[in-house]
Amino acid sequence: MASGDRTVSRSCAIKTETRPRGHLALWGLLLLLAGWLSGQSSEAAAQSSRPDDEITKLADDVYLFRHRFHQSIFITTPKGVIVTDPISLEAATWLKGEIKKLTDQPVRYVVYSHDHNDHITGGSVFADTAVFVSHAAARPKILEEADAKIPVPDLTFTDRLFIDLGGKRVELIYTGRNHSDNSLVVLLPQNKLLFAVDFIPIETVAYRALPDGYPDDWIESLKKVEQLDFETLVPGHGKVGKKEHARLFRGYLEDLRAAVQEQVQKGASLEEAKKTVRLPKYEQWQRYAEWFPENVEGMYRYLSERRKGQP
Known part of the structure; x- marks a missing residue:
């Protein structure tokens, strides 16, 4: 993270206990267990120590929100907030509380990157103030799910849609079928930043089959x-790229x-x-x-x- 970036996170505490000495056999068992634990992958150990939820500032008024293995972006403006993929009910609830710490403006738009539930469940958390946006092909699939936690998009488009709010411009662009038939990308031209979910992993192979x-x-x-025209590439999972x-x-x-x-x-x-x-x-x-x-x-x-x- 570059100098000056701000991170807000929720961490989980790990409680440790002291235990009295036991018999040698018990110590032997504990030593074997410790050896097994130390042999686990460093990647798993690193992941277990990370907070479940984390917000990182990417640029002026542009933030990355990570919930476990998923992530999205949101933009704050003097006239309201634009949120992308709400991920899950748990994630969206936490995110809404953190946004209130950054601005007193309500969430005006929620943008679904595509129809897959693991990225957009939890939108109902913002339903009191937000307009929901997706590609046109995503709407019927979301309707089929009939999931109350996923509000049906109010606003859809086929090729490109511009959202101008509080002096910020957000461009929603459909580049064709890829990981799904309704994936859009979110371009922030003033920041030269692109948010693209699931179809451009960063130095990672494609998802399964x-x-x-x-x-x-x-x-x-x-x-x-x-x-x-962009420089920074933010995916729906993993590290930020170019x-x-x-x-x-x-x-x-x-x-x-x-x-x-x-x-x-x-x-x-x-x-x-x-x-x-x-x-x-x-x-x-x-x-x-x-x-x-x-x-x-x-x-x-x-x-x-x-x-x-x-x-």
Whole structure:
């Protein structure tokens, strides 16, 4: 975090107890347990020590809100606040309280990045003052869920929508199908910052078997993102990146597609493809060991269906 950034967080306390000496056998058991605990991954240990909720200032009046493994942004203005993905009921409740510490202005808009519940549940917390916004294709899917915690969007658009509030401009842009068919990006032109959820992970492979994904459209969507004027890239999970990360992830999808396409054309089975396809260039990316085989599986199924003429 750069000098001058402000972080507001809720931490969880860890209570420790002192215990009297026991028999040697008990000590031996405790030592074995301590050894097992020390062998756990440093990543898990680091995660357990992080607060569940955290707010970090990104730029003037622009904040990053993280709730466990999810994150979103919000913008404060003299005329009200613009919030993106409320994540969950628990997250939104905490966030609303923290926003009140930063400004006495109400939340005027809540922007849904796409229809997936793990990012937008909890919007009802802001329903007393906010207008809810999404891409047009997200609205019917949210209606199907009939979840009272997710207010149905009041305002939708198909290509681009501008929100001007208190001297701030927020641009909502649809760049085509990618991780879903209704994902939008939030561009803050004055800050050269882009918020894009789930379809541009930062030096991380794609999520599992590309559920709800459209790989060919995804690549084209990333090309459109690369044409936008921004410098800072804020994803829905993980570390903040730069514009270059959109190009890097497009390269990953293109390389994955080409490698799997070669196996499909050879008539390889799914299991053969999963054993054969490797992309060493990306082995250092996060989740490669766990999710790369599933990425291969998702791409294989997609290309196989296209080969059969299925939509």
